[in-house]
Amino acid sequence: MTTWKKEEFDNFETTDVLVKSKELGLKQEQLVDMYRTMVKIRLFEEMADKQYALGKVHGTMHLSAGQEAVAVGTGFAITKGDYLLNHHRGHGHFIASGADVNKMMAEFLGKETGYCRGRGGSMHIADVTANNLGANGIVGGGLQLAAGVGLAVQMKKKEQIVLTIFGDGAANEGIFHESLNMAAIWDLPILYLCENNQYGMSANVARVSAKTPFKDRAAAYGIPGYYIDGNDVLAVYEFIRNAAENARSGKGPVFVEAQTYRYFGHSKSDRNLYRTKEEIDYWKSVEDPIIRFEKLLLTANLINDQSISKIKEEMSEVIDESVTFAENSPEPDVKDVMEWVYA
Amino acid sequence: MPEITYREAIHDAMVEEMRRDENVFLIGEDIGTYGGAFGVSAGMLAEFGPDRIRETPISELAIVGAAAGAAMVGMKPIAELMFMDFVLLALEPLMNQAAKARYMFGGKATVPMVVRLPGGSGTGAAAQHSQSLESILMHIPGIKVVAPSTAYDAKGLLLSAIRDPNPVCFVEHKLLYKVKGEVPEGEYTIPLGVADIKHVGSDITVVTSGIMVQKSLAVAKKLSQEGISVEVLDLRTLRPMDTQAIINSVKKTGRLLVVHEAVQTGGWAGEVMAVVSSSEAFDYLDAPMRRLTGKDVPIPYNRFLEAAAVPQEDDIEAEIRAIVSNKY
Numbered sequence: 001m002t003t004w005k006k007e008e009f010d011n012f013e014t015t016d017v018l019v020k021s022k023e024l025g026l027k028q029e030q031l032v033d034m035y036r037t038m039v040k041i042r043l044f045e046e047m048a049d050k051q052y053a054l055g056k057v058h059g060t061m062h063l064s065a066g067q068e069a070v071a072v073g074t075g076f077a078i079t080k081g082d083y084l085l086n087h088h089r090g091h092g093h094f095i096a097s098g099a100d101v102n103k104m105m106a107e108f109l110g111k112e113t114g115y116c117r118g119r120g121g122s123m124h125i126a127d128v129t130a131n132n133l134g135a136n137g138i139v140g141g142g143l144q145l146a147a148g149v150g151l152a153v154q155m156k157k158k159e160q161i162v163l164t165i166f167g168d169g170a171a172n173e174g175i176f177h178e179s180l181n182m183a184a185i186w187d188l189p190i191l192y193l194c195e196n197n198q199y200g201m202s203a204n205v206a207r208v209s210a211k212t213p214f215k216d217r218a219a220a221y222g223i224p225g226y227y228i229d230g231n232d233v234l235a236v237y238e239f240i241r242n243a244a245e246n247a248r249s250g251k252g253p254v255f256v257e258a259q260t261y262r263y264f265g266h267s268k269s270d271r272n273l274y275r276t277k278e279e280i281d282y283w284k285s286v287e288d289p290i291i292r293f294e295k296l297l298l299t300a301n302l303i304n305d306q307s308i309s310k311i312k313e314e315m316s317e318v319i320d321e322s323v324t325f326a327e328n329s330p331e332p333d334v335k336d337v338m339e340w341v342y343a
Numbered sequence: 344m345p346e347i348t349y350r351e352a353i354h355d356a357m358v359e360e361m362r363r364d365e366n367v368f369l370i371g372e373d374i375g376t377y378g379g380a381f382g383v384s385a386g387m388l389a390e391f392g393p394d395r396i397r398e399t400p401i402s403e404l405a406i407v408g409a410a411a412g413a414a415m416v417g418m419k420p421i422a423e424l425m426f427m428d429f430v431l432l433a434l435e436p437l438m439n440q441a442a443k444a445r446y447m448f449g450g451k452a453t454v455p456m457v458v459r460l461p462g463g464s465g466t467g468a469a470a471q472h473s474q475s476l477e478s479i480l481m482h483i484p485g486i487k488v489v490a491p492s493t494a495y496d497a498k499g500l501l502l503s504a505i506r507d508p509n510p511v512c513f514v515e516h517k518l519l520y521k522v523k524g525e526v527p528e529g530e531y532t533i534p535l536g537v538a539d540i541k542h543v544g545s546d547i548t549v550v551t552s553g554i555m556v557q558k559s560l561a562v563a564k565k566l567s568q569e570g571i572s573v574e575v576l577d578l579r580t581l582r583p584m585d586t587q588a589i590i591n592s593v594k595k596t597g598r599l600l601v602v603h604e605a606v607q608t609g610g611w612a613g614e615v616m617a618v619v620s621s622s623e624a625f626d627y628l629d630a631p632m633r634r635l636t637g638k639d640v641p642i643p644y645n646r647f648l649e650a651a652a653v654p655q656e657d658d659i660e661a662e663i664r665a666i667v668s669n670k671y
């Protein structure tokens with residue numbers, strides 16, 4: 001049913017958040033904040049789906065519910081100012097890196113107040129001024145740009161690193177090879193994060209990839225690679241933080257593959273013909289990243305039923321407000337359609 | 344005659360030809376259980392099995408490259424790319440290999456392949472999933488480019504494209520998939536390189552293709568009630584272009600408007616105008632030739648901006664009125 005084999009992971013499963021957070025130097029508030037951000041992402045995605053169902057969205061979307069731990073573990077581990085290039089399933093990465101959900105929801109609804117002033121939509125959200133170089137509609141699109149961003153950072157002797165997040169599907173594009181090889185020969189400060197949610201549209205990873213895990217491919221270029229449990233938020237945090245340090249130290253690229261699972265269909269329409277209901281249910285109940293972290297926090301007495309409800313209510317309000325903001329925002333003016341084609 | 348959709352017409356052409364010719368196979372992403380991004384190959388896996396409904400990794404370069412290789416040794420692959428935009432990842436095998444093999448090898452190689460390309464805007468898919476790139480494909484000698492506007496044409500042209508001994512880019516407009524039209528049962532073909540007059544008229548010739556044929560037809564019908572007689576010439580094949588049909592029509596009407604969704608600069612409207620201006624039809628012109636095309640802008644996400652970026656029926660109507668009344 002599933003390719004989930006925990007014994008193959010390079011991380012140890014987090015069983016005690018107090019021990020683990022001490023080891024990682026994370027404060028208790030930060031742990032709760034991680035939980036809160038995961039909830040926020042989940043609610044944003046559910047709201048996006050609802051907006052779509054209501055017929056308010058002209059366009060497409062790719063939702064990341066189920067993959068929150070990858071986004072949050074990563075968002076908390078990287079440093080402000082580092083570059084981000086992610087892929088079409090990018091809402092969670094943006095939220096975890098501190099993006100404004102009002103501007104995201106407005107972009108999703110095509111409004112002038114959105115991150116791209118309604119020109120890009122869900123698949124092309126970017127905040128270039130915050131070094132967020134954008135989600136990409138071309139599978140593998142971020143991989144090629146990352147090589148150049150890494151090169152520029154290196155040439156200008158900056159401290160930053162480049163984080164590029166892509167799916168398992170992108171690993172089979174030709175550019176995957178070219179980008180990794182180039183980064184390796186030039187020791188570019190790139191953190192490759194393969195968010196392996198086990199499917200590229202309807203294609204199961206094992207069916208379309210000759211050899212997994214993909215970290216073995218990184219090894220072919222002499223790039224250190226790790227295969228981790230992407231639904232264990234502290235494991236993601238730990239490995240991304242270490243990988244980022246490594247990339248920043250001038251030792252060249254690092255590759256992290258985080259195994260996770262997508263709950264919604266691939267995009268707006270998907271009848272899930274390529275996977276079973278049992279499989280989806282298993283992930284939603286047993287492996288859900290939010291439930292898993294919540295249990296650990298409860299055991300450690302860092303949260304209780306009351307504070308959980310409070311967090312959910314607060315985040316729900318934030319997301320509701322984003323919809324209100326987006327709805328009350330103006331449409332772009334049609335006479336500006338030719339703006340920004342050239343600088 | 345039974346009515347079927349444009350999508351079904353393409354599906355049927357593939358299925359029927361695959362039953363007749365074992366060398367034909369389909370290769371692409373998510374074409375099996377998923378039925379392809381637009382459902383065109385739905386059900387084909389069950390009939391033909393995974394060898395001939397060949398699902399690939401997300402590897403456009405390898406899909407088109409492998410199709411070209413297979414074609415050179417006797418197969419007749421149909422490669423489906425999910426969106427026309429992704430042909431840009433596969434231009435090397437298409438333009439440097441498939442297009443040139445026959446010529447470079449002194450006429451000794453043939454590359455009978457079809458690349459199916461769902462293109463066009465209107466779905467809110469934004470800049471990287473909405474382009475009309477046919478003008479780029481037309482620029483390369485050795486490639487044919489076909490862009491059907493109706494279910495009937497889609498089926499007949501696709502059969503010809505599969506049987507053609509050259510690489511053929513088959514451009515399908517996403518908004519046409521649901522459009523129904525009369526299609527006879529059984530086998531028929533439409534030759535490549537032959538245009539079709541979809542609406543006979545005498546005041547102005549509208550040369551167009553794909554979805555813009557449907558829009559131009561709606562306008563032609565409307566204007567005919569006012570006595571403005573519009574001839575809608577559907578090129579059907581963009582390369583080779585049926586230049587004689589263009590010349591004949593312009594000689595008859597004395598006016599020309601070219602309409603396409605692709606952006607203007609370097610777009611094929613210029614090619615049509617060059618055909619007219621360098622032929623005897625030029626002497627018959629009563630008005631300057633005009634073109635109405637997609638604006639020179641990436642396709643925006645917002646629905647109003649998106650609609651403003653490509654010609655709509657109102658734009659076509661206004662342009663025709665301007666030309667026939669000498670007010671441009």
Ligand SMILES: Cc1ncc(C[n+]2csc(CCOP(=O)(O)OP(=O)(O)O)c2C)c(N)n1
Pocket residue numbers: 062088089137138139140166167168169170171197199200201266372401403425429432
């Ligand atoms: C070059 C290119 N080919 C195909 C597509 C269509 N497409 C969009 S997302 C996707 C699946 C990508 O899978 P993966 O990389 O695993 O990311 P996921 O969707 O699972 O997050 C496909 C095939 C595309 N956008 N770009």
Ligand SMILES: [Mg+2]
Pocket residue numbers: 167168169195196197198199200201
């Ligand atoms: Mg995937």
